[in-house]
Amino acid sequence: MxxxxxxxxxxxxxxxxxxxxxxxxxxxxxxxxxxxxxxxxxxxxxxxxxxxxxxxxxxHYIGGLGDGHTLNRIFTYAGIMDKLELKAYDTNAFDKVAFGMGANEYPLAQGFGNFQEQLLEYFPHETMALREYINRIKTVGDHFPLYRLRMGDADEKAAVSNWGLTDTLNEITDNPLLQSVLTGNNLLYAGVKNKTPFYLHALVTESYIHSSHKVLPGxxxxxxxxxxxxxxxxxxxxxxxxxxxxxxxxxxxxxxxxxxxxxxxxxxxxxxxxxxxxxxxxxxxxxxxxxxxxxxxLQQTTSTYMLNLVLTPGTVPMRHHNLYWNATTDVWAAAEYAPQQWPVNYALFFTEDKDNPGYAESLSILSYMHYSEVSKWDDSYNRTGHEAERGDAYETIKAQKAEQLLNKVYERVPELKGNITAQKAATPLTYRDYTGTPKGALYGILKDVNKPAExxxxxxxxxxxxxxxxxxxxxxxxxxxxxxxxxxxxxxxxxxxxxxxxxx
CATH class of the missing domain: 3.50.50.60 (FAD/NAD(P)-binding domain)
Structure with a gap:
């Protein structure tokens, strides 16, 4: 036909x-x-x-949608910007980063000056390091012409594309905790030690420092x-x-x-x-x-397990920031976890209940998950319009993961326990089937600073x-x-x- x-x-x-x-x-x-x-x-x-x-x-949230920012201009030209309902994140923290059982939740704030100011409360002796970090981020953005909506050439990008993320952070500061905080939300780009280029981290981070919003209702x-x-x-x-x-x-x-x-x-x-x-x-x-x-x-970025929760109204206080938790300050270890250690990281994304302001109506939890843990169902396929059951063993793994993940999250958000009315989980297979990405890779091909051409x-x-x-x-x-x-x-x-x- x-x-x-x-x-x-x-x-x-x-x-x-x-x-x-x-x-x-x-x-x-x-x-x-x-x-x-x-x-x-x-x-x-x-x-x-x-x-x-x-x-x-x-x-779950988007950077660069503020007035005059690059994404705002693109969407304005496309004809959709004025139609979107946006919810701004907390100016003093679009993300917070936590480690293990430590009480501190380190803020990553909107606005370059504010970003530095909020972290100085926790790192009072790192003024020069934070200033240099921000300068490096801006420098990278300036060397990627399209991110500034201007003409340019490949030589500009090449000048900063060979900076490794871990190497660059070592040049900026010798404070390992500050390095971990600055990369604690690396689930945003599935960072890998000694492979992820600094420009990847910088361009993503810069957009959220410019402005951070959630699109409502989704x-x-x-x-x-x-x-x-x-x-x-x-x-x-x-x-x-x-x-x-x-x-x-x-x-x-x-x-x-x-x-x-x-x-x-x-x-x-x-x-x-x-x-x-x-x-x-x-x-x-x-x-x-x-x-x-x-x-x-080519190596693909890792995949994820996602658990989505509907909450009992008026029980879980709303957070107008996301929370990224890592089991240790070695944030790079999360992608290389051993199955018996899981989960070693998670991210929490809250949605406010419009009928109960100040409380969350739902919560999404993401944690790295290797495709190998579900690869025995590689030949199965399940998405809307092409539904197929994967069997009891698969459902058991999903349920076990949900229990393990919730038990870890309860340690930091105890009010969550007993206040979940419904839940739905997704695995790397779900991502593979709905996005068409091999092995459910979060961000497709892994960028490697050591193999830029490849x-x-x-x-x-x-x-x-x-x-x-x-x-x-x-x-x-x-x-x-x-x-x-x-x-x-x-x-x-x-x-x-x-x-x-x-x-x-």
């Missing part, structure tokens, strides 16, 4: 990168079609509900309004439609094939799926075996009419993916032209 329409642009995958790129191109008069495997678009922006309480699947509002904008521009979204084949002939992609037997033709194609997934669908001699081997061999994925491919976008290109996160959408769009319309529109 073949569709009658030939599109100007066909986007494979309706995650944020795909849908935002589609909106930007449709604003230029292009006829764009987004093909998404899930019932719900948005990828990591998807939400779900338990007892009518909305939960975010991945994106992050799927972003993809919902982007979808509306795409429709207003004449674009098309095909949901519940998995792409099975990307067909190349005579050096260009001619069409894609779907699980329903459809052929969708286009002039330009953009992949918003993991590069490894794309290569699995693409049969082309233009893509060399060495490149396929390189992509298949772990950097370009927007362009060897096939002239096939581009890439999404979290594996440049940077992950809502800001990172949105900036990559600009870069991908610019390949077709010109960067200076696009920046002049986004940044008036």
């Amino acid at each position: 073949q569709t009658n329409t030939k599109y100007d642009v066909v986007v494979i995958g309706g995650g944020l990168g795909g849908i935002l790129t589609a909106v930007l191109l449709s604003k230029e008069g292009m006829n764009v079609c987004v093909v998404e495997q899930d019932k719900q678009i948005g990828g990591c922006l998807q939400t779900f509900s338990v007892q009518k309480k909305v939960f975010d699947s991945c994106v 992050s799927s509002q972003i993809s919902k309004y982007l979808w509306q904008e795409l429709q207003n521009s004449g674009g098309t979204v095909l949901r519940n439609t998995a792409v099975t084949k990307v067909v190349e002939a005579d050096g260009n992609i001619t069409h894609i094939e779907t699980e329903h037997g459809e052929q969708i033709t286009g002039t330009q194609f953009i992949s918003n799926v993991h590069p490894q997934v794309l290569l699995g669908m693409l049969d082309s001699k233009i893509i060399r075996p060495a490149y396929r081997k390189r992509i298949d061999g 772990t950097t994925i370009a927007t362009r491919t060897k096939i002239p009419n096939l581009l890439q976008t999404g979290q594996n290109v440049n940077l992950h996160g809502v800001l990172g993916v949105s900036i990559t959408a600009l870069a991908t769009t610019a390949e077709l319309v010109g960067l200076q032209y696009l920046l002049d529109k986004v940044k008036p």
